[in-house]
Amino acid sequence: MSGSTVRRNAQKIIDGKYSGPDPLLEEFKTMIYERLEELQLPPGKIQLSPELDPIDCTNDDFDFIEKLGEGSFGEVHKVKHIPTGNLMAIKYQTIVFDPHSDEAREYWTRQKIYDRLIREITAFRKAFVSKFTNFIPSYYGMLILEKSVAFCIEVLDLTAENLYHCHKNKKRDAIITNDNNESLHFEEKPLAIVAISILKAMLHLRNLKAMHRDIKPRNILLNFNGDVKLCDLGLVVFLEDSAAISIQSGSKLYLAPEILRGDFVTEYRVKSDVWSLGITLLEMARFRYPFNTDVLEKDLLFQIIAKPVPILNENDGYNEEMTHFINQCLIKDPKQRPHITELEMLELATKFSDINFNRNLMKDFISNNVER
Incomplete structure (x- = not known):
């Protein structure tokens, strides 16, 4: 979908005249894939150390231990990565919203959420590959699920x-x-x-x-x-x-x-x-x-x-x-x-x-x- 088409459909959403797939969500997913490709860690893979190769990962690879918090962003859980035994935190951020929610009705609210996600992914990944993790939590990767994205990051107490x-x-x-x-x-x-x-x-x-x-x-x-x-x-x-x-x-x-x-x-x-x-x-x-x-x-x-x-x-x-x-x-x-x-x-x-x-x-x- 071209940028001009996205903008036209976005304006229709703002005006309440569009009922097709959310163009903003489609654009966000495209940007996520492009950004993670650029950062050399595509969705569905995690990298537990800059010295290790990335490995495939799905949501089924985690044993959920406890919920650490929740808010407007979604939820954070402490999990165990079953294939490696590593403990980590998973932050689930909703990207597909209830049709009656403010996020679903308000284009600019969703855009802010998506922009924030892209900034967070970029910053975490750049810090990780630069080995600046003594004072910033390690970022292991992310998954794109049906209605959310999941950040896999270092868990603290x-x-x-x-x-x-x-x-x-x-x-x-x-x-x-x-x-x-x-x-x-x-x-x-x-x-x-x-x-x-x-x-x-x-x-x-x-x-x-x-x-x-x-x-x-x-x-x-x-x-x-x-x-x-x-x-x-x-x-x-x-x-x-x-x-x-x-x-x-x-x-x-x-x-x-x-x-x-x-x-x-x-x-x-x-x-x-x-x-x-x-x-x-x-x-x-x-x-x-x-x-x-x-x-x-x-x-x-x-x-x-x-x-x-x-x-x-x-x-x-x-x-x-x-x-x-x-x-x-x-x-x-x-x-x-x-x-x-x-x-x-x-x-x-x-x-x-x-x-x-x-x-x-x-x-x-x-x-x-x-x-x-």
Whole structure:
């Protein structure tokens, strides 16, 4: 089907005058096959390591262990790949929608979903073949099913949000039990490891000429081996796509002030992930989101744009290296806010540059705070 035919049929769908096969879905499937061919891993194959050859795979090759989550995107399951015994996560994204749903009725809603899927596949695959998987989950491949696509990716055990809630509860219990005045904040070294691990993930994406655009505690995954990884690449944008960079994307609670203001200068936009990292770390440090959320959305966004930043200070219990790193991320003026390459030069990044040391320390920290 030609592009002009697709566009004509798409317009008929928007106008409610078309009842044939969904041209957008057909175009999406064509683009998926073309993109995966370009990325050298077609649908129906998985590759468990860059050093191994791809192998054939179907949905029947998996033993389903448990559901890990669900949302508007579909469901995520922890599975065992029966032929190899490997554990992984499968993310099912619906592509054929109930006829009565908003997605089925609204052409542009479906287009956003399909565009996001293509971006996510591209980013995961490029990170995988570039061996940038120390800080980004490994992507093994995808299947195209009758009504959904299935991403096969590395499975991890918990989010940073899960971790800080568990840690908060454990510290609170210890304070009550011991009747002491210890301040209630996230332990410093593990927080530094989260900070530097996500910075490394951002640097890897930069090497792919990409930015994440949705950094937040729920998109940071960890496992009981001490790995810390940045997940959910559905909003990743490649820097040559200036039109996509100009679109406001991501969770508003973590968006930089310049993004909320609608500043479309690309030079500033590439620093917006730094702000999101800072807000994420500040939330973890204090066990709560730093702005007042008990207000209307417009008032919350006004706080982020116009009110002083609730930065770390001497009362938060952190040393100068940690405080400086987070507060640098939270400089409101993007002209003054450091680039990720400048964050890499800060003392905290240098101090926590040993991957094995970080993994072992985080492994002990997680095992002491989270029940398996």
